[in-house]
Amino acid sequence: MLDKALSYANENRGRFLAELKEVLTIPSISTDPDHNPDMQQAAEWMASQLRSLGMDNVQIMPTGGHPVVYGEWMGAGKSAPTVMIYGHYDVQPPDPLELWTTPPFEPSVRGENLYARGAADMKGQVLASLKAVESVMRSGTMPVNIKWLIEGEEEIGSDHLDDFIKNHKELLACEFCLNPDAGILGEDLPSITTGLRGLAYFELRVYGPVKDLHSGLFGGTVHNPAQALMELVAGMHDKNGKVTLPGFYDKVRKISKKEHRDFLRLPMNKKSLLEMTGVPALWGEPQFIPSERIGGRPTLEVNGLLSGFTGTGSKTVLPAWAMAKISCRLVPDQTPEETIKQMKKYLKEKAPKDIKWELEYLHGAGPALTSTDNPGVRALSQAMESVWGKRPLFPREGGSIGVVVQLQKHLKADSVLSGFALPDCDAHSPNEKLHLPTFYKGIDTLIHFFYNLK
């Protein structure tokens, strides 16, 4: 049956790719209300896939925000384990548009890659899961029960998913969750992520004069809000790259000697990072190696800045306001709730009296760790060994996945984090791409994974 399923997958690659391209044409940008109809269309596309797989109880279920697509197959019986498969149908905004070689929602194959917004993060990963299940089911029977949870708010923090999971504990009950949103470390470096950083995302707005002023007629007597913002945000790091929010490191778990050795084995090092990013030199806490700074240490990043006149040419304006988007990546045992308090405390202590400020907490998630003894991790590890011929690595990574924390909290279900996107896939950047040979390997891996769970 394994061989039959693998043959099925191999024979249907052309159709799988065509279906992936189809869903990639839908600009399902969750952060932009103008794209709500596209969100609905993407959800319907997913539901229709589940139905054609023979899933039961397929529903597009409302949340406080974008809907969740649910479907299940419980035909393996009560004695078999139930595996949840997680996915998200929303994508990041595609801007800056001018840097895309081909338009973000017109999927284009060049060389071994498929280019489109969402190709890697994560419509390609959802398709790999759907097509692995299809291959297994069309070739005999699925050895485990399956529940699908495909949300539409991952790129904006999965805020409404928390309530959704809490309110549907029975429906969603499972042994563990396969989450293919984390990617692997390289084309030839299969990996299962055992740690994820959390997130706390803020928008900080500084207000000065009631309106934009002439910088000549008023400059020298008014604290420029753009300057005040820069002073505040620049002060959020010290000279060694440490975050200065009061108490920020108090709950940060120390990296053990064993963990340090694991981090040392990871391929993410000075050389690879310099190559991937193109920066003249790396930056960060000097007492930690780069993979630790990404997987084991918290950060504070400026994600966006806006104030005054930003067009071509010049305008001698003293702006009325300035805005920064700022997000912290959190590690065990930090929490978004404490980070909010620390940020507020910093601003209360440091903000000068000659400006006004407003801090908006946009969204966040706690950090997470999964044991290498989890049965899903073991099954996926064996599957990777079958397909790649080597044992996977077990990194702790820098990204944040809200659902991982929520499933742990409400269902006591750990997540098996992996996927088939590569580190240079440009998720969140222009020219996002999916490496197709790895995508097909991913389908094979998941076919093995299901049989390993027998």
Next chain:
Amino acid sequence: MLDKALSYANENRGRFLAELKEVLTIPSISTDPDHNPDMQQAAEWMASQLRSLGMDNVQIMPTGGHPVVYGEWMGAGKSAPTVMIYGHYDVQPPDPLELWTTPPFEPSVRGENLYARGAADMKGQVLASLKAVESVMRSGTMPVNIKWLIEGEEEIGSDHLDDFIKNHKELLACEFCLNPDAGILGEDLPSITTGLRGLAYFELRVYGPVKDLHSGLFGGTVHNPAQALMELVAGMHDKNGKVTLPGFYDKVRKISKKEHRDFLRLPMNKKSLLEMTGVPALWGEPQFIPSERIGGRPTLEVNGLLSGFTGTGSKTVLPAWAMAKISCRLVPDQTPEETIKQMKKYLKEKAPKDIKWELEYLHGAGPALTSTDNPGVRALSQAMESVWGKRPLFPREGGSIGVVVQLQKHLKADSVLSGFALPDCDAHSPNEKLHLPTFYKGIDTLIHFFYNLK
């Protein structure tokens, strides 16, 4: 003849306003190449006004940028003085558009004010000059020779005007230049500006990774360019509001005791500035009074900021670049050339090695002072006394007017700086307005001015 001219002006107010509204509908935004056709239309409108006044030799003369409108009337003869009248037909960009009550290029009278981009800065002032000359010429003869110099690049630094004046020294030769671009200090506070700050306008760009990165996957190992920019620009002021560019204050002329007394007489004080700006508290060098900080001290202002994701919602991006528009206001004896060197020196000393930076100098002008003994200043001072019933004040102001420096340099002609725009006119801001009663007083004042020059 004076009375006849004043009556003429009074009787024709309705038509003057209609003509002003007409020119205010032209969006002559010099900084935006998309508006080049509007620039041409505004220049033609000015030339047609000069012709209808009976000016000779009216020409739209090319420069390296937007053209200059020239016209002259030399009928007063060689023994009479020649007065240049300066104006500019370009305006600032109108954004942010959403803050305008009525559209910026659809002039609208509400109460005593006319609202439109350019109403105060400075199409209204050019109209007042045109209509004063018209009133005098239609009521007898003009006692002085007149030359008009109406440029199209004031709002972008008058860069090409410098060459234009240098190349047309004979054509433009004059005793002094009436420049009504400076405004007065209040509805009941006529004033002639005897000092102006200079300007050096920069765009600073900081580059980090070759493309936007996922802040989770790379954050902690790459110096975020938005953060690096903030660190650099925040460091351009110390805690007391002093600019830290090396040598910035070396050439700044000390404010004498007499000048300090003049500054004290000005109505620009803590109370008025708090009212006009709406800030919670003033800011600036504590050892100087507010009017000195504006008129007698140099500044460095952030005019614009842009980096990363600035739309609604969140995007967890580590941006590839960040940009700040920064301008310095200069006082005697600073020069833009030295300021460029100081800015470069600062950046070379302070910029970290893990980012790249680019500094572009966009434009600038030196600072200027005019004596209260200038015959034009005396004639205008008497005219103001006739119309307002009080002697004007003689402030030194914070704005920058490139042509003032250029006329002094090439023609040895000082500028008589005044005008009829009020401090709350919102030049460069949304809802720019011209106070119409003061505009009409301005026409009367200039009629007196010409007869005072006899």
